[in-house]
Amino acid sequence: MLLSRNRLLPLLFCWAYLVINTLPVRSQSVCDRATQGGGFTAPARACLSGPVTVVNTVATLTNVGYVFEYDGKPLASGQQFSQSTKWTYSKPGSYTILQVGSSGGTNAVACKVIDVLPVKPVAYSVVVCPGRKATLTYALDAETARYDKITINWGDGLPPTEVPLSGNTGSFIAPVHTYPGPGNPVINVVGSYLGACVGPANPKQVLVQNIPAPAVSIAELTSSATSVALKYGSSAGAVVTLYQRDGSGNYNPTGQTATSTGSGVFTINGVPSTNVNCFQVGVQDACGGTELRSAGVCSIPVSVSPGDKQNTVTWPVYGGTDPIRIYRINSNGSPVGSRPSSAPFVDAANIQCGVNYCYDVSLRLDNNTGTMVYSAPVCVVGINNEPPKPPIKAFVSVEADGVKLQASLTATAPSTYTLLITRADGPGGPFTPLAQVSADRSYTDKTANSATQGYCYRTAIQNNCGITSDYTAPACTVHLTTPDNNALTWTAFSPFSGSAVAGYQVIKIDPTTGLSDKIDVGSNTRWEPDPNQTDTQTYTYQIVAYDINGVESYSNPILVLLAPKLFMPDAFSPNGDSNNDAFMAKGAFWDTFSMTIYSRWGDVVFNTTDPKSTGWSGLLSNGSPAPMGYYPYRVEIKDLKGQTYVRTGRVLLIR
Incomplete structure (x- = not known):
């Protein structure tokens, strides 16, 4: 159903039936038949804002x-028509208006095409410049670009500015307007269609006052190998232009411009850091006033010459406009010196062979903004023909996974180095190369069999140029043995290179509980366990050597198995006086026990396998007392490790 934008219209049923049925039935537009008796006027263009x-x-x-x-x-049966002569369109575009009617009993038709135009506020911005000048920038999109012109009313009573449009979209600048005096005028910009309508207003109030001329300065110039980054500061809204100095000393535009927001950065590519590159920035207000220029600021090309134990940094006399305040020199990102002038700087602070040194120079200018200039870094490889200092000391200690060696380096040791390690079976050598460790002071010798022998180690430092220091004195592991299965003995060679052992301690570890004791034995290299201990047959022992600073070095651990203890009396007197009334074995570390007593003719008199038995009471197998005299015996025991021990002898029975 067709509806008016203003009201619902009645249907002309009878009339529509007459018109539709008298028109030829063809699949074509009614307007193709040309005008037949109808006629009406309508605007060729109309704005979307009205009927x-x-x-x-x-x-x-x-x-x-x-x-x-x-x-x-x-047209089809039931076609609806509006009797209203007014219509409001909902969107812009090209439309066909169809008129139908009857005249003298004959149907009449007429058509016209109307272009409905969009109406939209024109977007714009205003910048007020020195001298009470104002520049207006307007932006046209696909809709506002259809206006035939825009009219700018500056709000000061002067004639408006009219700008014809060409249908192009984009951002455009209107002619500069000069206000006769300060104030707060309201600017209005409207678009219009010739012979049609005017678009909506978009008023904006601006402040017109005495504005100072724009300012500009260079805050920072930073060079890289092939480019320069230039930070500048300027008045917001001003147009900033970059200039570069040529070989004749003239500053020429580079083609780079920007509208300032208060600060910004220009990047200039293709300028090698080995050249002196000088720049200026110019600023001009948005209204086209006189351009102002900053002082010229130049880059600093740096060169570095390596020498034995030193690097010399040089740069030319500064070529910019402002005087310098100070130069600062950095090495690998850290400050190493400063200069009030361009005199060379010599870095002789612990220059190491083969190490990469990168230098850059920064300059602060003596101007109102304290402009900073940063050079590109220049790198060289250090030269130092002096051998490095050997490690101060080293010590070794036996650990579960091998022999650990730990070296201590001097304060002037190279930042990158190789630790060289040699090994021998004794302090007198011969020492053979064992390992090389990069940038580490510790090493674990996992090939050492510390349970069977001791080892001695020496260490040295090699710098990046392959120059090697002297070797340290030997550091030897403490090797622990038990030559007679009771006494502990260990080697006396020091595990601390260049220093003696201050003392030793014996560590006694119960393998069942894991509990340990430390026994200080002074400077002795031999120690015997208590022969009377009966609590545990096996212990793990280890020796700790320590120096005057309390640094500890451990020996190889060793398991000591104490022999079973067995005591047999030579005689007994079974007379009932409760004193030595039975012949019985006493001792420790037994697992199984067997004792047999024989007669002088070899007959078994008594036998027991109970280690806690009360022994032989002097009775024969028939229960009668055995006569006085000597009786042979045989005792067999197994200790806690399953080892068998046999003792034979004879005992005297006294009555």
Whole structure:
């Protein structure tokens, strides 16, 4: 159903039936038949903001109806028409208006095309410049670019500025306007269509006052190998231009410009850091006033010459406009010196062979902004023909996974180095190369069999140029043995290179509980366990050697198995006096026990396998007392490790 934008229209059923059925039935637009008796006026262009009015121009035409958005399709039964002569369109575009009616009993048709135009505020911004000048920038999109012109009312009573449009989109600048005096005028910019309508207003109030001339300065110039980054500061809204000095000393535009927001950065590529590159920035207000220029600021090309134990940094006399305040020299990112002038700087602070040194120079200018200039870094490899200092000391200690060696380096040791390690079976050598460790002071010798022998180690430092220091004195592991299965003995060679052992301690570890004791034995290299201990047959022992600073070095651990203890009396007197009334074995570390007593003729008199038995009470197997005399015996025991021990002898029975 076609609806008016203003009200619902009645249907002309009878009239529509007459018109539709008298028109030829063809699949074509009614407008293709040309005008047949109808006629009306309508604007060729109209704005979207208001209604479109049509006026019938045929006085004899009756039953007049309209289709304001005719789609060109054939009319169908039930087609609806509007009797209203006003219509409001909802969106811009090109539309066909169809008029139908009857005249003298004959149907009448007429068509017109109307272009409905968009209406939209024109976007714009205003910048007020020194001298009470104002520049206006307007932006046109696909809709506002259709206006025939824009009209700028500056709000000061002076004639408005009219700018014809060409249909192009984009950002455009209107002619500069000069206000006769300060104030707060309200600017209005509207678009209009010739002979059609005017778009909506978009008023903005601006402040017109005495504005100072724009300022500009260079805050920082930073060079890299092939480019320069230039930070500048300027008045917001001003147009900033970059200039570069040529070989004749003239500053020429580089083609780089920017509208300032208060600060910004220009990047200039293709300028090698080995050249002196000088720049200026110019600033001009948005209204086209006189351009102002900053002082010229130049880069600092740096060169570095390596020498034995020193690097010399040089740069030319500064070529910019402002005087310098101070030069600062950095090495690998850290400050190493400063200069009030461009005199060479010599870095002789612990220059190491083969190490990469990168230098850069920064300059602070003596101006109001304290402009900073940073050179590109220049790198060289250090030269130092002096052998490095050997490690101060080293010590070794036996650990579960091998022999650990730890070296201590001097304060002047190279930052990158190789630790060389040699090994021998004794302090007198021969020492053979064992390992090389990069940038580490510790090493674990996992090939050492510390349970069977001791080892001695020496260490040295090699710098990046392959120059090697002297070797340290030997550091030898403490090797622990038990030559007679009771006494502990260990080697006396020091595990601390260049220093003696201050003392030793014996560590006694119970393998069942893991508990340990430390026994200080002074400077002795031999120690015997308590022969009377009966609590545990096996212990793990280890020796700790320590120096005057309390640094500890451990020996190889060793398991000591104490022999079973067995005591047999030579005689006994079973007389009932509760003193030595039975012949019995006493001792420790037994697992199984067997004792047999024989007669002088070899007959078994008594036998027991109970280690806690009360022994032989002097009775024969028939229960009668055995006569006085000697009786042979045999005792067999197994200790806690399963080792068998046998003792034979004879005992005297006394009555």
